[in-house]
Each structure stands twice: as structure tokens, then as C-alpha cells.
Amino acid sequence: MKSVDSNTHKHHEEYNANAAPRVKRVLVVCYSQSGQLTRIAERILAPLRESGDVEVQVEILCPRQPYPFPWTVFSFFDAFPESAHMVAPALEPLTLRGDEVFDLVILPYQVWFLAPSLPVTAFLKDPRVQRVLKGTPVVTVIACRNMWMLAQEKMKQMLADCGARLIDNVVLTDPSPTLLTLVTTPYWLFTGRKRLLGLPAAGIDDRSVAQAERFGRALRDGLHRNAEREPGPMLHGLKACVxxxxxxxxERAGTRSFYLWGLLLRAAGKPQSLGRKPLLVLYAVFLVLLILSVIPLSLLVQATLRPLLTRQSVAVKLRFEMPSGSGQERMGMYDC
Incomplete structure (x- = not known):
């Protein structure tokens, strides 16, 4: 068996234009509670699986202590302190050995309390995974209500710690107005039902899920021409990240609050411990008040000061839309 170093060297050797085409290997990491993220991943993977020269390997993450869906109120808030502090839970054994070589890794993830979901965090902190990801191009895929920017900053840091190369980021969000999703999303999380009365369904709409196939088509074509070895993104011009x-x-206010409350709750006891329960109740009340006050107030203030915040808004968009961007110039090539 070849060593990890020799495999890594082979992975990074210069492309020989005269060599016969070889099968490209793609690793896809999957953890989804409601099934929404799995549906999105499957649409992206469909063109790759249909291609005769792409081999797809799926790594399904299974926490040893499963997270329920629908959530109970206690289990939801009990996952908060570890999420905020990115304390990785134990996973069932992975199929990865640590010496595999992939041409591309696709990493879909949910956002939990403005951080990557705990199973995905655990995956990225596994030493075997870190060996596999070293020097490997990665495409992240986010499906969430609407707040993901600072979660992606944490994801970037974990990928950097692995030595991976983040080349693209796809973001799909709930299309409903922000204030409306503050009602429909919790209802979905705690009941498992996406529709409440006559309100729009919670989550990513079916049309956006179906259209995610354009990313798979672009990745397939990019792999054919070895674009994953180039420094730029493969999904530019496809409205990947708005x-x-x-x-x-x-998000900044929420992240700061989550960090401080997380310290307090972790000091009160371990996950599922009785010592946490009184503080979790207090925190739940605080969070509801925070959401009902800070977010509407922030939106109102920014609407009032919009002319003065134009430069800051442009800077935020430029920073967080990288590397894939929100351009649409290639949409006609890959419309589903």
C-alpha cells in the first residue's frame, strides 16, 4: 500500500495533457436531520453520478448520541452550549481510513446556533479526516434559515486547520421574509411540519432545491477540465452565494451572546444533566426576547441609516460572497 505522502504527491502532480483520462474521485459528507440537506446534496450529485468518469463516495455521519428530529425543546437548547463552543460530539466509526485521495470534497452542512452543526464539526476534527483533506479542494454547501456568514467563517478556520483548500461555497436559504421565518422555522423544528396555517412552508423551497443541480453540472464540467486544480472557484457566475x-x-450580536451564555451553561453541567435545566429555561426566555427585539431593531436601524451604511454593506457582500460570488453570467449554461 502506498504511503499517505506518496498519494498526496500523486494528487498534486502536474497534469499530463497526453495521459489517458482517469476517474475523478469525489467525497461527499452527509448529515441531515429533516432530509432537506440530503435532497439538496442529491441534486448536486446527480450529474456527477451520471458522468462515466467521476466516482462518488458518500460518508454519512452518525452521532453516537443521535440528535432528534423533530427536536424537543430541551434537546434543542441543550445542544446550544456545545454548538456555540464547537465542542465535537462522538461519532460512530467513519468508513474513511485516512489514506484516501480525493480530487474534490463536497461538504454540505446545517447551521446550528450560528456555527456548523456539531456532527460536521466532529468530522472535521477527526485526525483521519484532516489527513484526507490536506491539500484537497473543498466545496461547502449551506442550507439554513438565513444567517450563515459567521458559521462559514468558523468553517473556513476548520478547513484551514486541516490544510484543505476552500474553492467554492453554495448557500441556499429560506426565501420567506426574515420576521416570518422566526415563526415558521421553530414550528418546523419542534413539530416536524413545514406548514403553519396559511403561511409559506418553512425551509428551502422546492424550486431552489431542484435548481441546485446546476452546481453539480458545473462541477462535473470543471472536473473534466481539471479546474479543481486551479486557484479560482468552479461555481462562479451561478448565483452560488448571495x-x-x-x-x-x-449575527455578530448573536454570536457574542451565544459564546457568553455557552460558557455559563457548560459550567452548569454536561449535556442532558439536571444542573443545566434551570439555566436552559432562563436562556430560552432570553433568546426569545433577543430575537423579538434585536433583529427587528437592527433591521429598522439599518433601513433608516441605509445611505450611510452603503460602503459597509458593499464590504460585507464582497467579503462573505467569496469565493463563488453572486454573479449570474453563467446561469444560462446550466439552467435546470
Missing amino acids: VDPRLYLS
Whole structure:
């Protein structure tokens, strides 16, 4: 068996234009509670699986202590302190050995309390995974209500710690207005039902899920021409990542609050311990008040000061839409 170093060297050797085409290997990491993220991943993977020269390997993450869906109120808030502090839970054994070589890794993830979901965090902190990801191009795929910018910053840091190369980021969000999703999303999380009365369904709409196939088509074509070895993104011009800069201040305030409350709750006891329960109740009340006050107030203030915040908004969009961007110039090539 070849060593990891020799495999890594082979992975990074210069492309020989005269060599016969070889099968490209793609690793896809999967953890989804409701099934929404799995549906999105499957649409992206469909063109790759249909291609005769792409081999797809799926790594399904299974926490040893499963997270429920629908959530109970206690289990939801009990996952908060570890999410905020990115304390990785134990996973069932992975199929990866640590010496595999992939041409591309696709990493879909949910956002939990403005951080990557705990199972995905655990995956990225596994030493075997870090060996596999070293020097490997990665495409992240986010599906969430609407706040993801600071979660992606944490994801970038974990990928950098692995030595991976983030080349693209795809973001799909709930298309409903922000204030409306503050009702429909919790209802979905705690009941498992996406529709409440006559309100729009919670989550990513079916049309956006179906259209995610354009990313798979672009990745397939990019792999055919070895674009994953180039420094630029493979999904530019496909409206992969659109930032709403109005949410940035709310994310910053929320992240700071989550960190401080997380310290307090972790000091009160371990996950599922009785010592946490009184504080979790207090925190739940605080969070509801925070959401009902800070987010609407932030949106109102920014609407009032919009002319003065134009430069800041542009800077936020430029920063967080990288590397894939929100351009649409290639949409006609890959429309589903």
C-alpha cells in the first residue's frame, strides 16, 4: 500500500495533457436531520453520478448520541452550549481510513446556533479526516434559515486547520421574509411540519432545491477540465452565494451572546444533566426576547441609516460572497 505522502504527491502532480483520462474521485459528507440537506446534496450529485468518469463516495455521519428530529425543546437548547463552543460530539466509526485521495470534497452542512452543526464539526476534527483533506479542494454547501456568514467563517478556520483548500461555497436559504421565518422555522423544528396555517412552508423551497443541480453540472464540467486544480472557484457566475448584509450585525450580536451564555451553561453541567435545566429555561426566555427585539431593531436601524451604511454593506457582500460570488453570467449554461 502506498504511503499517505506518496498519494498526496500523486494528487498534486502536474497534469499530463497526453495521459489517458482517469476517474475523478469525489467525497461527499452527509448529515441531515429533516432530509432537506440530503435532497439538496442529491441534486448536486446527480450529474456527477451520471458522468462515466467521476466516482462518488458518500460518508454519512452518525452521532453516537443521535440528535432528534423533530427536536424537543430541551434537546434543542441543550445542544446550544456545545454548538456555540464547537465542542465535537462522538461519532460512530467513519468508513474513511485516512489514506484516501480525493480530487474534490463536497461538504454540505446545517447551521446550528450560528456555527456548523456539531456532527460536521466532529468530522472535521477527526485526525483521519484532516489527513484526507490536506491539500484537497473543498466545496461547502449551506442550507439554513438565513444567517450563515459567521458559521462559514468558523468553517473556513476548520478547513484551514486541516490544510484543505476552500474553492467554492453554495448557500441556499429560506426565501420567506426574515420576521416570518422566526415563526415558521421553530414550528418546523419542534413539530416536524413545514406548514403553519396559511403561511409559506418553512425551509428551502422546492424550486431552489431542484435548481441546485446546476452546481453539480458545473462541477462535473470543471472536473473534466481539471479546474479543481486551479486557484479560482468552479461555481462562479451561478448565483452560488448571495449575502444579505443587513443580517451581519444581528449575527455578530448573536454570536457574542451565544459564546457568553455557552460558557455559563457548560459550567452548569454536561449535556442532558439536571444542573443545566434551570439555566436552559432562563436562556430560552432570553433568546426569545433577543430575537423579538434585536433583529427587528437592527433591521429598522439599518433601513433608516441605509445611505450611510452603503460602503459597509458593499464590504460585507464582497467579503462573505467569496469565493463563488453572486454573479449570474453563467446561469444560462446550466439552467435546470
